[in-house]
Amino acid sequence: KYGWVPYYAVWTEDGKFSVSSNHQLPISKVVAAALILKRTAFRRFSIFYAPKGPLMDWMNESLRKRVLDDLQSFAKKQGAIFLKLDPDVVLGRGVPASVDEVTENSGQAVMSDLKRRGWVESSDQIQFRNTVMVDLSASEEEILMRMKQKTRYNVRLAEKKGVSLRVGKLEDLGMLYKMYAETSVRDGFVIRDEEYYMTVWKLFMSSTAHGQPSTVPLIAEVDGEAVAAIFLFMFAGRGYYVYGMSRNAQREKMPSYLLQWAAMKHAKAHGCLTYDLWGAPDVFDESDSMWGVYRFKEGLGSDVVRTLGAYDFAPSKFWYSMYSDVMPRVLNFMRSRGKEKTKQVVGGA
Incomplete structure (x- = not known):
């Protein structure tokens, strides 16, 4: 097709x-x-x-x-x-030329x-050639403490500001695509047409492994209104953050931070040992278009993995x-x- x-x-x-x-x-x-x-x-x-x-x-x-x-x-x-x-195939771990760099x-x-x-x-x-991963084998408290202080603060801020979370359903997908489109226009990246995402999301939401769906949309709401969401994919002991989206409104309440914490807990509860945040810069400085996204992911207590x-x-x-x-x-x-x-x-x- x-x-x-x-x-x-x-x-x-x-x-x-x-x-x-x-x-x-x-x-x-x-x-x-x-x-x-x-x-x-x-x-x-x-x-x-x-x-x-x-x-x-x-x-x-x-x-x-x-x-x-x-x-x-x-x-x-x-x-x-x-x-x-x-x-x-892993070529190394850690940011190149940093004290954490390890060559494989x-x-x-x-x-x-x-x-x-x-x-x-x-x-x-x-x-993505490079990615960042969070180790989920530790306790929830340890995972939270590995995050940067500002990230932990934003997770708790979202909770205090009344951000609530729920697992999305098939009937939410149309709304989620519109939110994804809004995000792409705001942040300047290209997405496919709605039919493509409907096919992918429905397919993986209906696909099950060990009695659990392979994909769940997690939705953040403020006063009953959806303001941000992510799609969590799970396969072979690893969780993946593949699609993320947010409205322009209520961003100051930090819903994206709470969503990532919820995704880690959900993946861990369903047997995942690693959470792959799906993507890191090719060049680890401000010249790379993914630098801002990487700094957000870095705050979640993740480690850089560089592949072939x-x-x-x-x-x-x-x-x-x-x-x-x-x-x-x-x-x-x-x-x-x-x-x-x-x-x-x-x-x-």
């Missing part, structure tokens, strides 16, 4: 590699797996993307060689302009291996160069149109 066709890839212990456009794949003795998305480009070519994959033990050199060999052969046989991957040598070795094999660092980073980011394997250097030259201009045009459409949504709200 949105231009991408899914393929499902698995590698098994017996040395087999299987790719299918349906779900009929081996599920026993799997040692690696990937969702591979395909999209047509320039009419007769395709681009491929394995989001956050492949999933495997990246430190296992023989397995890594086997998987990358198969992916490169797959890209060539498919006539791909490129195949992009962006696994959660194993991750650095993976990066060197990719470059040696002809993979190039992508100019189009789909996911996206790498591309391009069988055809010519078409890869052509695509890399043309697509930024196409995307800029589409983003400009998207901003205008979002302004219309906010204006008609």
Whole structure:
């Protein structure tokens, strides 16, 4: 529907590699797996993307060689302009050049291996390369005390100012999209159309694991009026802050701080050991557009995690160069149109 066709890839212990456009794949003795998305480009070519994959033990050199060999052969046989991957391989922790910086040598070795094999660092980073995470394994009191003093003050201020919280329902989604659109116009970022978010939110709210929804919207209200909200995603012991939104009104009552604290408690209560605040700057200073958001997240007692980011394997250097030259201009045009459409949504709200 949105231009991408899914393929499902698995590698098994017996040395087999299987790719299918349906779900009929081996599920026993799997040692690696990937969702591979395909999209047509320039009419007769395709681009491929394995989001956050492949999933495997990246430190296992023989397995890594086997998987990358198969992916490169797959890209060539498919006539791909490129195949992009962006696994959660950690390169380091802490802000670079700070006293907290720690380098992960194993991750650095993976990066060197990719470059040696002809993979190039992508100019189009789909996911955030860096993120910040909160350790939820401690007690609630300890988690709260790890926050910066100003952040703890704002959490308590929101409570004193009468900000209340509730878990959202399907009937709230239309209102939440309008709030998200208002946020995007105010803060200058691009969002998709309402139908896209309705599909994503409904899908994950109805998807369950261990009897619990994979996603819950948490809504902050003042005098019964919604003023801010976040969507908390939960999967495999980790909570994710993916979408956040707020009204222009009542921001001085700090509802966003209380929402983040509520998300941590909710994720912890549902078995999550980590809360991923989903995104940090590439450059840790005021020159980066995410600096202000990062300072907010930093106050929540989070730690910086720096990952590999996206790498591309391009069988055809010519078409890869052509695509890399043309697509930024196409995307800029589409983003400009998207901003205008979002302004219309906010204006008609």
